[in-house]
Amino acid sequence: MEIEIRRIPCANLLADVSAMGDAVDGNTIMIVGSAPCFPYGLIDPIEKLGALAEKKKLWLHVDACVGGYIAPFVRMNGGDVPPFDFEVPGVLSMSADLHKYGYCAKGASTVLFRSEELRSHMIFDCADWPGGRMVTPTLAGTRPGGAIAAAWAVMNFLGEEGYRAKHRQVTNAREAVEAGVARLGFRVLGRPQLGIVSFTHDEVDPFAVWGKLFERGWFTSLTTEPKGLHLMLSPFHESVTGTYLSDLEWALGEVKAGNEGKKREARYS
């Protein structure tokens, strides 16, 4: 579509609202924030982005792919989650992935619009061919309905109580990891509030620690800026944080003693 994308560096790992404002010009159509971003699990200042969007009459999209189906329930559970959705007036659309913290299989996901009128721009509607008018919800054509039906079943099965219970476990796991890694001398990146936590170490190479953990069967992720260990936690992890933390302590000790293991490049996929 020949739309220019301006990527604005973060400030303290979060969207830099003032730099984003400076980058806006008369041709800007949309600004985007994350709730949360994947690398650190941190929620951008969506209220400030909303105010910027309103002031400059822009479309604010919130990428809540990894947060949209956990953040509301963490908040219901009493967690400290800042406004990130349509509660913020400037937010016009959001994406929220069912296959992440919605606990559904891949193949179905959701994008939400503030109004029917805004959603109408997404519809593909073409009558300019001999087969008759073709109307589809998106640019994509025929799609299998199985994943949508399965997601509907999962969501009805879990319901509000089910999601709250699962996300309480995720929160417990995150809090245990945060406290445990801090005890071992790691530094948690930012202030995570949902299910992702990343942490670095000022004296040892986190990638070397990852290599030792891998020897004990921990196949987790990494961040590059700064180098860090990255965990996306699920309800099950609540039961293994103790094992993880003791293996992390062992791995750290090994690296400090010069006994490094397999090196790994940081890969998202």
Ligand SMILES: Cc1ncc(COP(=O)(O)O)c(C=O)c1O
């Ligand atoms: C914030 C965010 N946006 C978008 C995506 C992309 O998701 P997918 O690869 O499932 O399309 C991810 C995946 O982790 C994410 O965390």
